[in-house]
Amino acid sequence: MRRRTFDALASAVGLVIAAVLLAAGGLLLWGHSFVDNQVSTQLSAQKIVFPTKTNAEFKALPAADAAAMGQYAGQMMTTGAQAKVYADNFIAFHLSKMGGTYSQLSAQSIAQPNNTKLAALVNTVFKGTTLRGMLLNAYAFWQIGVIALWGAIVSFTGAGLLLILSIAGFLHARWTSATAEILPARHPEAVTVS
8 A cells, every 4th residue: 555545544534533532522511511500500509508617517527527518618509529528428427316217217107106206307317318319419410520521621632632643644645755655565586496
């Protein structure tokens, strides 16, 4: 195969792949923007504010949970990272002090139908568990958006690299001799019989 033909084909394939990567990067960037906007809008609408460091509930937290919560003290929740911290370091701590999981307490409540205090506790644990689950779902979608952003960066970087290599390939094809072969044919030497 002629070297010029090979260079032109390889460069053309590089341009096609670069175009695909640009399209993928654009879609991933749109996905990131959509997810980030949706998570922020939905969390902002809930108007959940992190307790300040002087708040009694904040002071009751174990050191690790307080450290995680402290970075957002007094802020309104607007990001998936904040939702995860609130769910895992605030709600989960308070739920752990309720005496069991929702399913455990619910089973006890069914066995004691006249126990109104236990029924109220089951209701509170259900609400806390539900809110925690919703916040962790917001975090999961936000994390998908972050992954989409990194995917877009990788796609754009790959597209740029392929574009540069394709241009270099086309230039190399112009500078290569018209008769140059990519793998020159070898001619067997004449065999002499002695």
